[in-house]
Amino acid sequence: MSKRPLVVENILPDENINILVVGAHPADAFDDIGGTLAHHAARGDHITALILTHGARVHDVVLTDEVGQRERAPTREELEPIIEERTSVKHQEVLEACQILGFSDLRFLTYDDSVLTLKEELMQRIAKVIREVQPHLLITHYPLESGGIASHHAITGQLVLNAVGSASRVSPEDPNPPWGVPEVYFKAIHTALARPDVLSHATAGFANVYVDVTDVIELLVKALDKMKSQQYNGAWARKSREVYEGVFGLNVGVAYAEAFIRLRAQVCDYLPLSHYAMARANELEATEHRRQNLLVCHTVPE
Numbered sequence: 001m002s003k004r005p006l007v008v009e010n011i012l013p014d015e016n017i018n019i020l021v022v023g024a025h026p027a028d029a030f031d032d033i034g035g036t037l038a039h040h041a042a043r044g045d046h047i048t049a050l051i052l053t054h055g056a057r058v059h060d061v062v063l064t065d066e067v068g069q070r071e072r073a074p075t076r077e078e079l080e081p082i083i084e085e086r087t088s089v090k091h092q093e094v095l096e097a098c099q100i101l102g103f104s105d106l107r108f109l110t111y112d113d114s115v116l117t118l119k120e121e122l123m124q125r126i127a128k129v130i131r132e133v134q135p136h137l138l139i140t141h142y143p144l145e146s147g148g149i150a151s152h153h154a155i156t157g158q159l160v161l162n163a164v165g166s167a168s169r170v171s172p173e174d175p176n177p178p179w180g181v182p183e184v185y186f187k188a189i190h191t192a193l194a195r196p197d198v199l200s201h202a203t204a205g206f207a208n209v210y211v212d213v214t215d216v217i218e219l220l221v222k223a224l225d226k227m228k229s230q231q232y233n234g235a236w237a238r239k240s241r242e243v244y245e246g247v248f249g250l251n252v253g254v255a256y257a258e259a260f261i262r263l264r265a266q267v268c269d270y271l272p273l274s275h276y277a278m279a280r281a282n283e284l285e286a287t288e289h290r291r292q293n294l295l296v297c298h299t300v301p302e
């Protein structure tokens, strides 16, 4: 019998896997999970991001900070070409950001971003992508974010859960066979940053998986720097990483981390024991502080 390692990691299969990210808005293809995706891309895993809305009216420097400030709102005829133009700008920015992180398979459904509701048609479109891509891991928004009400992110999470169920069944409209998704993870960014409203407070959720992204934090800043259309570049790219990944990092004893909520309970042959837990259990506080003291907010963009 071969000698078993002391530390049994919660590791992936040896072969490469497929990952599907389903986001509400273009930047959700990588925002808050980009370090984790960069790790998987470097490992050779295939990443696909499916984006539901064009996001041009949610945040866009032209539509929100310029057109939206006019005394009279533009007519439909005036507005539609602007939305179209800003949508293509966003798509290009997201593509460039994701390429920095190591993937470029992006699918845009470009639904309108005014109101996102639970539409059967949208669930079926997501299910179709699941049957085609055959993801082993699926990452989406937490379905109870902001109370699960009137939030594009929460509705996306709910659409995806419905689509996961639908994708596992044969469809007369789809030549691809059914696909059951082995693992679903939700972005847990809101758990650290629950908005100060009663709905968010009640359903913040609990982040139960963290990924140390310290080694790729500069890549995340560079990726976010691409999102000029929504003013995520420059100081915001640094400040937001310092706060978001920084808070999660402090939670678990590393400099920067991304947090997830795992949908299903884990089934293993052994109890998981990570090398992080082993290293941290008996270390000096000084060692922990040295590891956590990195400050990406001081870095200057290229």
Ligand SMILES: [Zn+2]
Residues within 6 Å of the ligand: 024, 025, 028, 153
């Ligand atoms: Zn979003």
